[in-house]
Amino acid sequence: MNRLVPLPVVVPLLGAALTLILVSRPRLQRTVSVVALATNLVVAVLLLVRAHRDGPVVTEVGGWPAPVGIVLVADQLAALMLVVSSAVTLCVLLYSIGQGRAETSESAPVSIYHPTYLVLTAGITNAFLAGDLFNLFVGFEILLAASFVLITLGGTEARIRTGSTYVVVSILSSMVFLTAVGLVYAATGTLNMAQLAGRLDALPDGVRLALQLMLLLAFGIKAALFPLSAWLPDSYPTAPAPVTAVFAGLLTKVGVYAIIRTETLLFPGGAASTLLMVAAGLTMVVGVLGAVAQSDMKRLFSFTLVSHIGYMIFGVALGTTAALSGAIFYVVHHITIQTTLFLVAGLVEERAGSTDLRRLGGLARIAPLLAVLYFVPAMNLAGIPPFSGFLGKVGLLEAGVAHGGVLPWVLVVAGTLTSLLTLYAASRVWNIAFWRTPQLATADPVLRLPALMIGATAALVVLGLALTVAAGPLFQVTADAADDLRLRTPYVRAVLPGGPS
DSSP, X not given: OGGGTTHHHHHHHHHHHHHHHTTTOHHHHHHHHHHHHHHHHHHHHHHHHHHHHHOOEEEEGGGOOTTTSOEXXXXXXXXXHHHHHHHHHHHHHHHHHHHTTTTTOTTSOHHHHHHHHHHHHHHHHHHHHBOBHHHHHHHHHHHHHHHHHHHTTTOOHHHHHHHHHHHHHHHHHHHHHHHHHHHHHHHHSOOBHHHHHHHGGGSOHHHHHHHHHHHHHHHHHHHTOTTSOTTHHHHSTTSOHHHHHHIIIIIHHHHHHHHHHHHHHTSTTOTTHHHHHHHHHHHHHHHHHHHHTOSBHHHHHHHHHHHHHXXXXXXXXXXXXXXXXXHHHHHHHHHHHHHHHHHHHHHHHHHHSOOBGGGOOOHHXXXXXXXXXXXXXXXXXXXXXXXXXXXXXXXXXXXXXXXXXXXXXXXXXXXXXXXXXXXXXXXXXXXXXXXXXXXXXXXXXXXXXXXXXXXXXHHHHHHHHHHHHTHHHHHHHHHHHHHHHHHOHHHXXXXXXXXXX
16 A cells, blocks of 8 residues: 555656657547546545555655655545545546647647646645655645646736736745745754654744744745735636636645644644634635625635635644644535636636626526536535535634634634625625626627536536535544644654654
């Protein structure tokens, strides 16, 4: 089973190389990409089953033992992230094939789209599996390099302009991250996270806090945590729909994952919990207020993306088992639902020629299936019972109430308000785009949507519903993962059987 751990990184990279060779064979390119991502999904499920049953699965790359060599670690948290990310990337790839992004559209030339998308996937999985800070940095850089290409596909003025902002912000966050990595190594003599779990505890409190804040700054930018989130609503909406969807679903969650991993394994004890709570509350409220002010579906969903990052950081800041479990559950839920909504926005754009609410109307009558594909995940995002969004929010709010204190109670109120305003924003889109009579003529609408686009979106809608049906077992997995995160010993012993030094 240990030999399976590198496959989620290696398989997409091999697939990327093969798709480059097959530049003139688009059908084979598509086949290679689908097989690579389907393989990733199967491997991720096997790793999750093994990690849940027997504990973290570790591979020492090149045979060099930790802490000297690079290790890849699939504990319950990492394996769960692999499963949901693999399912999402596969569905988005199928959607893009149906849309023609991977075939003839100038927005995504065949020679670029498939290999770049597979490299992006490899970067995401490497970040989830990284067992040391530098390999985590490498994972971020791999996915960012691929994202720079994807976000500017087509070379339109709007994409180049917003893509430039995205590139500058990403490079800045990478510089902060690399500086933090250098400082951590200077202070401790290691970057292996299992070994750092012991050595950071021995540092003076001021040095330890400074390193923690440096890493939080880097990951906060990547996760779009307020006030470091202004770049996101302007950057994501201009990209092609599949690109926007996978960015919204996964890239910010890699930042959230890094925060969860470092805050629990490297910096337990809540030294920065107050700061994280304030940032979580402001992220929720400012993000959702931005959403209700938008008149374009993609920008509206971009602001809800920012807003709901606050729920996850709220759980991390509390640091209890219940709160961490709720945060992990909400990450899984939000990856699925937010990706689905951006795919739906792409379907609306294909069907009606625009995502501008001022130009839309009557979609429930002329495209009833599209209306269903929007309504279900929108209500899920808003937290309407009995959907997984409701269950995740209740878990987090209950953890806040149980924790007690003024600030957690303020965040409980902020979370409830955010949920209500999300419902208002989602209902507004429904009332205008799907229910009312069209006010303006749409530009060159597509009368029949490709079946593969509909099928891929429907698959994610079903996955979102499955999270609701399987919420009990899923909460058991997230609770076990949260227990392991708080104990730290399962991770440390798996990586360093002889104990940290």
